Amino acid sequence: MNRPKASVKNSWFRMQASNESEADIYIYDEIGYWGVTAKQFVANLKALGDITHINLHINSPGGDVFDGIAIFNALKHHGASITAYIDGLAASMASVIAMVGNPVIMPENTMMMIHKPWGFTGGDANDMRDYADLLDKLEGVLIPAYMAKTGKSQEEIAAMLEDETWxxxxxCLALGFADEVTPSLQAMACIQSKRIEEFEKMPRTIRNMITPPRNTTQRDPQPTITQPVITAPENVNATDIRQQVIAEQKARVNNIQDLFAMFGGKHQELQAQCVADVECSVEQAKDKLLAELGKSATPSNKSTQAQTQAHVYAGNxxxxxxxxxxxxxxxxxYEDMQRDNVYNGTTLRELARMSLTERGFGVASYNPMQMVGFALTHSTSDFGNILLDVANKALLQGWDESAxxxxxxxxxxQLSDFKTAHRVGMGGFPSLRQVREGAEYKYITTGDKxxxxxxxxxxxxxxxxxQAIINDDLNQLTDVPMKMGRAxxxxxxxxxxxxxTANGKLSDGKTLFHADHKNMATxxxxxxxxxxxxxxxxTQKEGERALNIRPAYILVPVALETTANQTIKSASVKGADVNAGVINPIQNFAEVIAEARLDDADPAAWYLAAAQGSDTIExxxxNGVDAPYIDQQEGFTTDGIATKVRIDAGVAPLDYRGLVKSSGK
Known part of the structure; x- marks a missing residue:
């Protein structure tokens, strides 16, 4: 097997195969230093071939978090067994990479440091908060690596990160970060990075061992380490080179588009300039965008009126x-428009894209159908939940406004489950029994009566x-669920x-309206x-006791609404002169409710009902939720999101004594 030849190059790592099945990897200095990224590290790792064991040597203050995560994953999933040696310092991201080792070996005088991810950015308050959210997310990514190695809980690791623990x-052996401690090293390699100056709680002893004396001049990085490189083939295919260049340019354009998408499309002119300039890298585009954002920035102690009135959205x-x-x-x-909201007037399609790019997902390479589908179904995307909120608002509005x-x-x-329940009617307890002095109270039970x-x-x-999202069709989010709420x-x-109107049987075997119930009239x-x-x-009774139930409503077909209102609301008796002194004895004794369904059942019949809350019809x-539910899931038979509207309810008569029916004839 031909191993890649070593070449001299400035880098923070080097790799070399010690034999056909084993390799040594040295991570010395700041990860991402000298412009060397994890991409080169992973490429060189693959170039080592089918090795079965890796000796990983670490003396690093940490470095770029994303490069570190990529290195951690590449080593973890490589397949070779890994022994990690802490040759001096494994701080910050370097300590995360060390967690792939099994075992992790540390001399007595070496150190490990873990802390919360940190960084700096520019922009307004929202930009700063977004960056803080990103740091919190990164912490959530790093903690599991420590947990898997040490067996400690998330809370314990988080507390150690908070304290910048050295x-x-x-x-490390006692806490599970290391598996073996060896005698102290006599000397350590010098770390060139100034990153160690940023650690607030770094012990002086370790600082003196790994940093140059203060009275010496900081030297430039020297090409003292080697790493394998893959030699280029002698015969170069022009077509392959052209395709590679095209692919690199496409990736550059996609990444730039994703970068600008995070700012709501507010800097399209600058975006176009960066895309058109083939020499403009993603990093350079970031710098240009940051400079553009800085033009409109105002010092925090000189807030303008517009800034003081800026809208801050929900506090999550x-x-x-x-x-x-x-x-x-x-x-x-459903809400008032906030003038400072940059998403006002944005199409559904663009909102779907922004909901992904805000989470750091690149979508420039997706076609519209793929992008919208990804926004609707991805577990970390907000878009599906946002649409659900809007649809639910429309659903409830339809329910509330239904006539x-x-x-x-x-x-x-309310009922707590779907089992059959029993209700006690108006006369369930005719009266309370007298309790004589010293006597016991007696139980009364309702049973299943x-x-x-x-x-x-x-x-x-x-x-x-x-298709509705791409076509910006808001109807499917508003009109359809609103109509379903009404339904x-x-x-x-x-x-x-x-x-x-069906006049079904009650538990006594008789219909709701029955002559024996004394609630039928003509x-x-x-x-x-x-x-x-x-x-x-x-005059309805429970046993011998009169219940004295008063009618509160008269339920009539729409055809009888006018007659009912005239009869009940008139001050005098029909046919008498208004000044004759003959008053209407039933004036306003009940409220008229006209219902079209009664016209369909019997246009002549009318009903009296007791006050709301009485035992009439329940x-x-x-669980008392008197509104429909709405749920969503990715559609299998439809190309989108299937939205289910449901309501759990039961209707039944409780007691005949709060209702009276007249045939109207």
Whole structure:
């Protein structure tokens, strides 16, 4: 097997194969120093071939977090066994890389340091908060590496990171960061990076061992280490080179587009300039964008009026997600538009893209269908949840604004499960028994004598398609769920009035309206017949005790609404002169509720009902949630998100004594 030849080059690492199955890797100095990235490290690691063991030597203050993560993953998944040697210092990101070792060996006088990720950035308050969120996310990525090695909890590791913890070899062994401690080293290699000057709690002893004396001049990095390189083939294919150049340019353009996408498309002219300049790298584009942002920056102690009035979205730290949500809510008419929201007027397609780029996902290489699908389904994307919030708002608005009448007079209840429940009616307890002095109180039980009620689930599914997002069709997010909200309440209304008009049997074996129940009357709506109906309800009894139930509502078909209002609301008796002194004895004794479903059942019949909350007809909801639910999942049969609307409710008559029916004839 031909091993790659070594060449002299400035770098913070070197690799060399000691034999056919083993290699030595040295990470000495700052990771990412001299412009050498993890990409070169991984390429050289692959060039070592099928080795089975790696001796990993570390003497580094850390460095670029993303390069470090890439190196950690490359080593962890390489397949070779790894022995990690801490030759001096494994600080910051270098300590994370050391966790791939099994075992990790440390001389007594070497050190390891772990701390929270840190960095610096520029921009306004939102930019700074976004950067803080990024650092928190990075911490969440690094902690599992320490946990897997030490067996410590997330909370324990997080506390050590917070304190910038410095550990000797013996301390690392005791805490599980190392597996073996060897005698002290006589000398350590010098670390060229000035990064160690940034560590606040670095012990003086270790600082003196690894940094040049203060009275010496800091030398430039010297080419003292070697690493393998892959020799280029003698015959160069021009087509391959051209394709490689095209691929590199495409990657450059995609990365620049993703970079600018994070700022809501506000710097398109600068983006176009960076893309057009083939010599402009992603790093240079970052610098140009930062300079552009700095032009409009204002010192924090000289805030302008616009800044002091700037809108800060919900306090969960997700500024892009909250901004997108607020802009969509405003566009749908559910919230007031915030003038400073940069996402106002942005299309659904662009909002989908921004919800991904804010999370650091590059999407420039995706076509629109792929990009929208990714935004809807990816586990860390906000977009699906944002659309769900808007749809849920529309659903509830449709429910609330639905012109249903049953809520005015029925009793609202709740059930905790779908089992059949028993209710006690108005006369469940005729009276309380006297308790004589010194006597015991007696129990009274309801048993299973009451009326029964049980829940059922009602629902439908609609889809929010990728095509609708691409076409900026807000209708699928607003009109459709709003209509389904209305349909959900109409479903409950159908159940209530079907129960009222169907006249089903109660637990006593008799129908709801029955002669034996003394709640049936005859005759059209007039003072006399209404008064007879009122008397029937007022004289209902439980045993020998009168319940004295007062009618509160008269339920009529729409065809009888005018007649009912004239009869009940008139100050005088029909046919008498208004000044004759003949008053209307039933004036305003009940509120008129006109319901079109009653026209379909019997246009002549009318009903009296007791006050709301009385035991007439109950509408029960699962756990008392009197509104429809909405859930989403990625559609299998539809190219988008399947959205399910459901409501769990049950309707049943509770007691016949709070209702009276007249045939109207």
């Amino acid at each position: 550990l000797s070899g013996a301390e 730290g997700n500024f892009v997600g909250d901004g997108i949500r607020q802009a969509l809510m405003a566009r749908a008419g 249903e009448t049953f809520e005015q007079w029925t009793k609202k209840g 009451g009326e029964t009620i049980a829940l059922a689930t009602y629902g439908e599914i609609f889809s929010v398609t990728r 959900a309440k109409a479903t409950i209304g159908d159940l209530v009035y079907a129960t009222l 005759g059209a709506i007039d003072i006399s017949n209404l008064d007879k109906g009122r008397q029937l309800m007022r 509408v029960a909801y699962l």
